Amino acid sequence: MGFVIFIGVFSVTALVMSVALAESRGTRQAAAALDSVIKTDSWDKRQVKLDIRKDEQISSIPWLNQKLTSMQLAPFLKRMLSQAALDWSPGRLLGFCLLGLLIPIFVLLQIKASVPIALLAGLVLGFAPFGFVLFKRRQRFGAFEKALPEALDLIVSGLRAGHSLLAAMALVARECAEPVSGEFKICFEEQNYGLEMKAALDNLVNRVPLQDLKIATTAIIIQKESGGNLAEVLDKTSAVIRDRFRLKREIMTHTAQGRLTGVVLTGLPLVLGVAIYFVAPDMISLLWHRDVGIKLMWIAAGMILFGGFVINKIVDIDV
Numbered sequence: 001m002g003f004v005i006f007i008g009v010f011s012v013t014a015l016v017m018s019v020a021l022a023e024s025r026g027t028r029q030a031a032a033a034l035d036s037v038i039k040t041d042s043w044d045k046r047q048v049k050l051d052i053r054k055d056e057q058i059s060s061i062p063w064l065n066q067k068l069t070s071m072q073l074a075p076f077l078k079r080m081l082s083q084a085a086l087d088w089s090p091g092r093l094l095g096f097c098l099l100g101l102l103i104p105i106f107v108l109l110q111i112k113a114s115v116p117i118a119l120l121a122g123l124v125l126g127f128a129p130f131g132f133v134l135f136k137r138r139q140r141f142g143a144f145e146k147a148l149p150e151a152l153d154l155i156v157s158g159l160r161a162g163h164s165l166l167a168a169m170a171l172v173a174r175e176c177a178e179p180v181s182g183e184f185k186i187c188f189e190e191q192n193y194g195l196e197m198k199a200a201l202d203n204l205v206n207r208v209p210l211q212d213l214k215i216a217t218t219a220i221i222i223q224k225e226s227g228g229n230l231a232e233v234l235d236k237t238s239a240v241i242r243d244r245f246r247l248k249r250e251i252m253t254h255t256a257q258g259r260l261t262g263v264v265l266t267g268l269p270l271v272l273g274v275a276i277y278f279v280a281p282d283m284i285s286l287l288w289h290r291d292v293g294i295k296l297m298w299i300a301a302g303m304i305l306f307g308g309f310v311i312n313k314i315v316d317i318d319v
Contacts, residue, residue, distance in 0.1 A: 084136040101126030116288050140179050145210055147180045152238040159231040166191055183208055212241045255315040262311035
């Protein structure tokens with residue numbers, strides 16, 4: 001059993017290292033191609049084929065890229081990584097998850113830990129890379145949501161100064177901080193390259209699926225179709241977004257105790273179980289050495305998940 005797990009860990013480690021080497025080799029080749037184009041004086045040598053299209057590869061390894069492309073999970077992972085502003089590929093993320101799954105299982109089994117504890121540690125650490133992506137995504141969306149009213153105010157100022165909406169978006173891309181500037185820069189460049197306003201705004205909402213941004217883009221699209229004073233519409237939209245943001249902060253303050261209660265009640269049985277295992281392993285090991293104990297563990301896990309779900313629904317108030 002331990003030998004099989006060792007082989008699996010070794011294979012996944014080799015896979016991740018090959019991904020990193022392939023990506024660094026591709027970076028060096030691209031840099032060398034650009035240097036050859038810029039520095040040479042010969043016209044024949046300047047006829048270098050440079051691909052300036054977006055890199056749609058999911059993994060640097062050809063066979064892994066082909067497998068992941070055929071899976072429905074790959075586009076979802078790629079969108080999540082893009083929204084989190086991480087330069088990982090879906091293949092690298094899956095590699096990290098496999099490493100996090102197999103290494104703890106191998107280490108714990110080598111020190112004679114029980115199989116359920118090893119599997120639990122492997123599942124927790126295997127989900128850790130994806131949890132990190134979700135954390136970075138939520139953090140980036142929070143920063144975008146907080147800076148969106150200032151960006152709308154800048155667009156309003158540009159429109160009142162006589163600029164077009166496209167020029168006002170370019171002003172936001174230059175003056176605002178990340179992540180607002182980067183997203184509006186992409187939206188501006190898409191329109192500059194010939195994409196329609198509605199399609200560019202839809203792409204912006206797909207990249208940043210926030211309710212406040214949907215309100216702003218809907219206001220712009222309606223004004224473009226029906227006419228009116230866009231500066232006044234966006235000014236009122238900015239005020240609405242600020243009110244929603246302030247109300248959400250008040251709700252988070254009032255529901256802080258409920259959210260903390262949910263975290264404590266959900267995590268306490270797991271922490272207590274691990275602590276008892278290290279203090280008295282013979283006593284708690286009866287849970288997975290007997291059929292009744294295994295059934296009780298399944299029932300306890302279901303009750304913990306159900307209780308956490310109920311508490312989350314109580315404190316999760318939509319604004």
